[in-house]
């Protein structure tokens with residue numbers, strides 16, 4: 233590409249660096265409410281203790297930026313006057329955010345940014361939102377852009393739509409920026425109102441099991457699901473007065489239109505309608521500290537995602553089935569867009585090691601793939617670590 237180039241390892245830029253800033257931007261889990269955000273429904277995510285760490289400095293140049301990724305062992309060189317899409321996946325998150333910021337302000341000047349990630353890519357805990365939001369948050373501080381948290385969330389989402397090509401909802405960027413230690417967040421994706429709900433699950437723990445597979449279907453199938461929901465909604469709207477999303481569609485309306493929708497659209501829409509109901513039920517259960525019920529709802533969600541919405545895969549289904557049989561696991565399900573990544577499990581602390589051991593062995597035997605397991609806790613959203 234003529235307007236940007238990549239170089240391996242760091243190169244000396246020859247510019248002077250003044251203000252230094254270190255930012256941490258977290259991945260997220262979602263307790264329940266999957267594929268509901270772009271249908272203007274409810275979600276219940278939280279930021280987690282796996283973060284991407286950014287170190288920023290202004291380099292004194294008007295337009296030359298360097299973004300160095302430790303994970304890809306590569307430095308992206310960007311000319312702020314000429315930003316366009318790249319063929320390289322991770323570049324587009326960076327370029328997309330810069331493009332969106334530039335549409336709002338011309339205050340961004342040359343900078344260097346060093347990125348080190350502890351959020352595994354493609355694992356369903358949204359390393360992408362962590363990357364977008366951390367970059368936008370850091371540049372906002374570095375150049376005093378005056379962006380509010382919601383500006384950062386929304387421009388990061390647009391970057392993903394316009395540069396990466398995934399027509400994602402708002403959940404991931406919201407969770408990464410707004411996260412609060414020991415809390416999940418009930419977000420109404422229609423009004424964008426949200427509530428922090430305290431989640432103390434002792435003696436249980438949150439455990440992520442990473443399938444370490446990421447089927448390439450993800451982006452295409454994601455956009456297809458979104459379209460199918462719109463198609464289903466259009467049929468409902470022929471018969472009922474409902475607004476512009478599945479949010480206000482009821483299961484009775486779907487029953488009425490079942491024939492006309494056909495099994496595929498019906499299953500997609502009925503999953504979404506019932507998932508919205510499950511989120512509200514889970515919130516009630518959580519407020520009563522009824523973790524058993526939360527776990528039961530998680531298993532139900534997984535069944536819906538696997539059979540009706542069809543965004544799971546054999547590896548995820550295998551791990552959830554294993555969890556269901558294991559005493560001491562209250563609930564388990566795939567999280568995120570699907571087709572790979574992690575399952576989220578609510579597991580009794582004492583029994584966690586034996587469950588991980590059993591799952592790792594069984595998964596290796598069945599798929600010949602090593603499982604990664606990590607306990608996680610609910611953490612604060614994107615924040616400054618150091619400024620000097």
Ligand code: GLA
Pocket residue numbers: 265266267268269270358400401402403404568569570
């Ligand atoms: C991805 C998207 C989110 C959301 C989830 C599914 O993570 O980025 O907006 O739609 O999938 O719930």
